[in-house]
Amino acid sequence: MIIVNNDFEPKLVGFLCRWCSYQGADLAGTSRIEYPPNLIPIRVMCSGRVDPSFVMKAYSEGADGVLIFGCHPGDCHYKEGNYKTIRRYSMMKKLLGEFGIEDERFRLEWVSAAEGEKFTEVVKDATEKIKKLGPLNWKEVLEV
Amino acid sequence: MEKPKVGFYWCASCGGCEEAVLDLNEDILKVVDAVDIIFWPVAFDFKKKDVESMEDGSIAVSFINGAVRLSEQEEVVELLRKKSGLVVAFGSCAHMGGIPALANISNKNEIFKRAYKKVPSVVNLEEIYPQEKVKLDVGELELPSFYNTVKPLDRVVDVDYYLPGCPPPPDLIMKAVHAILEGKLPPKGAVIASDKTLCETCERNKTKPDKLKIKEMKRIFEIVSDDEKCFLEQGIICLGPATRSGCGERCIKGNMPCRGCFGPTDSVIDQGAKFLSALASIIDTNEQGEIQSIVETIPDLIGTFYRFSLASSPLKRKKLKA
Ligand code: SF4
Ligand code: FES
Numbered sequence: 001m002i003i004v005n006n007d008f009e010p011k012l013v014g015f016l017c018r019w020c021s022y023q024g025a026d027l028a029g030t031s032r033i034e035y036p037p038n039l040i041p042i043r044v045m046c047s048g049r050v051d052p053s054f055v056m057k058a059y060s061e062g063a064d065g066v067l068i069f070g071c072h073p074g075d076c077h078y079k080e081g082n083y084k085t086i087r088r089y090s091m092m093k094k095l096l097g098e099f100g101i102e103d104e105r106f107r108l109e110w111v112s113a114a115e116g117e118k119f120t121e122v123v124k125d126a127t128e129k130i131k132k133l134g135p136l137n138w139k140e141v142l143e144v
Numbered sequence: 145m146e147k148p149k150v151g152f153y154w155c156a157s158c159g160g161c162e163e164a165v166l167d168l169n170e171d172i173l174k175v176v177d178a179v180d181i182i183f184w185p186v187a188f189d190f191k192k193k194d195v196e197s198m199e200d201g202s203i204a205v206s207f208i209n210g211a212v213r214l215s216e217q218e219e220v221v222e223l224l225r226k227k228s229g230l231v232v233a234f235g236s237c238a239h240m241g242g243i244p245a246l247a248n249i250s251n252k253n254e255i256f257k258r259a260y261k262k263v264p265s266v267v268n269l270e271e272i273y274p275q276e277k278v279k280l281d282v283g284e285l286e287l288p289s290f291y292n293t294v295k296p297l298d299r300v301v302d303v304d305y306y307l308p309g310c311p312p313p314p315d316l317i318m319k320a321v322h323a324i325l326e327g328k329l330p331p332k333g334a335v336i337a338s339d340k341t342l343c344e345t346c347e348r349n350k351t352k353p354d355k356l357k358i359k360e361m362k363r364i365f366e367i368v369s370d371d372e373k374c375f376l377e378q379g380i381i382c383l384g385p386a387t388r389s390g391c392g393e394r395c396i397k398g399n400m401p402c403r404g405c406f407g408p409t410d411s412v413i414d415q416g417a418k419f420l421s422a423l424a425s426i427i428d429t430n431e432q433g434e435i436q437s438i439v440e441t442i443p444d445l446i447g448t449f450y451r452f453s454l455a456s457s458p459l460k461r462k463k464l465k466a
Binding site: 052053055056057059061084088090091092095099100136141142144 | 249251292293412413414416417418420421423424425427430432435436439440444445446449457458459460461462463464465
């Protein structure tokens, strides 16, 4: 039986690169676009700065989803950073699958400084999808 | 003067750590001269009640190997903790869960089904599984409970020091024994080994090109590996970049890549994630499809990246379907 808990508000951790995506999120704010308050944004210098252990730690400490935001390929302030992110992301996806963490709980998205709208769309979509999945609640996973 | 009392115990382990003690060769005589062994199930006939009758804190140090899988192991290590001044997690399994903790991608039910029913060498038509309590004519028999999740020692009791390795090499064991006997102890919680990565001390590092790049991953049995070149350069997964040194490069010298038994260095919280990061850096393509097909050539990421450290990583186990 699947119990759909409508009160469930997912906790999303977002890593936003300082040069594009964080500014995109800022633009969403200054343009007063409405979007769900479920994402805790963490500003990093580059999406390539997101050590895979940050992601693991986020899940283990209660995140229901993790989102990495970076500059579009070719636009990274450090040229190669987001390509490294793409390579890690593919491997992480497979690894997280082996841990039993569903696909929808981990996303990589490109958001430029001009894409405030896109940023809110992604957060909306991720929140909805993870709401449907239900809580991840890793502390409980460890109690079995 | 009374000699310091020492205890040894094994939990979920293969017995290799016990052999590592014997691998001390002649040095073991010095150890036996200097201490009084009061508990060592594999070698002596002391019983649990002998330990129970001792005063709290009266054992100078207990060396405990193996991960914690059964209630019985939990009970004995709790007892040893109470009776000992120091507790040393001896070997990879006590340190991080080790190989037995790879079973954390499964659970009790699945493991029992496999071991007592599905394996081809077992015929179990009545589906009889081990029970914790069984009533027989002679009375009730009891077996320890089998947990769903395997834990490293420090998730069960407070651990003072860690001796890493599968098994710990003799020189590190002697180093730890000397430090304890002479009271020259490192800070509590220390891993008694180097804090460098294996790559930093590996001979083959010299052969590494400035920019390591690989397009294809190979498994060690698929090729005749070069015995001087860095394994990663040959496309063979080697956990050197994410593993603590101090092992004496035993595997590398035997022309086998590092599998990570010493665990990560002090500053790293997740050995598997750290290695994933290192490996992703050297994959020589930015094309999504190509990256994907390279990733697909590694069959078992948890087993490869967390071979010894799964139970002590942030996630610790697989999430089972509800
Ligand atoms: S990757 Fe392995 S073989 Fe290469 S330098 Fe590091 S430890 Fe040595
Ligand atoms: S700076 Fe934005 S992804 Fe590198």
